[in-house]
Amino acid sequence: MNDKLKTKSLFVSIVGRPNVGKSSILNMIVGSKVSIVSSKPQTTRDRITGIITQGDTQLVFIDTPGIHKPFSRLGNYMISEIDNSLSGIEACLHVVEALKEPSSLDLNLIEKFKKLNLKTILAINKIDLVKNKAFLMEQIKSFSSLFNYDAIVPISTLSNDGKNDLIAEMKALASPSVFFFSNEDFTDQSERRLASEIIREKLLWFLDEELPHGTAIQVESFKQLSNLKVSIHAVIYCERSSHKAMIIGAGGQMIKKVGIASRRSIEELLGCEVNLNLFVKVKKDWRNKPALLHELGYC
Ligand SMILES: Nc1nc2c(ncn2[C@@H]2O[C@H](COP(=O)(O)OP(=O)(O)OP(=O)(O)O)[C@@H](O)[C@H]2O)c(=O)[nH]1
Ligand SMILES: [Mg+2]
Incomplete structure (x- = not known):
């Protein structure tokens, strides 16, 4: 055959x-x-x-x-x-x-x-x-x-x-073999998932050595407002309140920088305008807790 x-x-x-x-x-x-x-x-x-x-x-x-x-x-x-x-x-x-x-x-x-x-x-x-x-x-x-x-x-x-x-x-x-994807496909990841990874990438770029390894992103809502606009709400989880303070930065400088760079990359990816709202929350020791790992998509 x-x-x-x-x-x-x-x-x-x-x-x-x-x-x-x-x-x-x-x-x-x-x-x-x-x-x-x-x-x-x-x-x-x-x-x-x-x-x-x-x-x-x-x-x-x-x-x-x-x-x-x-x-x-x-x-x-x-x-x-x-x-x-x-x-x-x-x-x-x-x-x-x-x-x-x-x-x-x-x-x-x-x-x-x-x-x-x-x-x-x-x-x-x-x-x-x-x-x-x-x-x-x-x-x-x-x-x-x-x-x-x-x-x-x-x-x-x-x-x-x-x-x-x-x-x-x-x-x-x-x-x-048959083709497993259509000719135009270049990934099987959802736009939601790609957006969350882009935010994690910017944290890796801008934050000091170990800190970004303790972060995880959850896109809580991803709404297509029109063909030209998408609205995204995402939460950055970290392991300690001191880390939360560093991610937000003095006067909100760091989160602003991460937000702007992430928004630009997501806009490039989606080819439309993006409203990106980022929140920072603490989930203690999430990297070692099976339920939290599962909740954050690592399962
Ligand atoms: N000079 C040079 N740097 C490169 C090249 N390819 C990748 N890099 C750099 O190498 C670093 C690691 O690249 P990644 O693609 O994230 O490497 P990776 O193997 O996927 O890393 P992990 O996901 O951490 O295992 C980044 O700073 C890249 O810019 C290259 O051809 N030349
Ligand atoms: Mg890699």
Whole structure:
């Protein structure tokens, strides 16, 4: 029956250490911002789907949290999201940073690829930072000696270098199948969910190191007022009153900054005017309370 199919597809899980650029790669491939990006490790918390359809081939990507040692129930959930992303998957995109030696986390991943017999492509990201290409060749040799990757592609999401090669290599791994999404789909996330992630991204951008890791966003209402206007009410939950004060900032400066940047990004995404109202509330130790994690969408 498959012989008769004229279309092909491939489900690809994007895995690697935190901060190597997994979400940036997904956005580059899909050509739209479906997964938030920041310079802080552990930005991505759940599986995020991004889709591209080119000609007879559909590629479905699952961005995952970076692999790390969990210190909370939320951390355990993030790690389980990586394993869940690998079940029933056909292929993996293993992302590493240019000039970095394979770490123990990379070695653990390679063991998983072998065990699950997955087709795997290695993307060496951030090659814009490489001055001497000879080092890159050394890195390619080092990873090739560990695992027989289907392809190794040096890329930079900053300059878009290697984008077409990466897509071509993944298309080559696709097999006959129906399309699982329509040709125009680029993600399966709702607009509500995309908006809440954008707010979390701005908190990661503007707040100091650990604080944004203790925040979660709940969009309480998302109303289409007309074709040209949407009204959104969202709550930023944090773990302590002292954190609430920092998120609001002196004279409300910080929340205003987060609000303006979030509104602009959401307007770009939705292509219409947005009224964004943000509130800050405390939910003590929510990262360790199963009921609260569930309520905030981490389940
Ligand atoms: N110089 C350079 N920086 C990059 C490149 N790609 C991503 N970055 C930066 O790397 C940082 C991490 O990017 P993300 O895409 O959030 O990384 P991630 O692997 O998804 O991170 P987690 O979700 O935390 O696991 C951000 O500051 C990006 O701007 C690149 O090609 N070159
Ligand atoms: Mg990410």
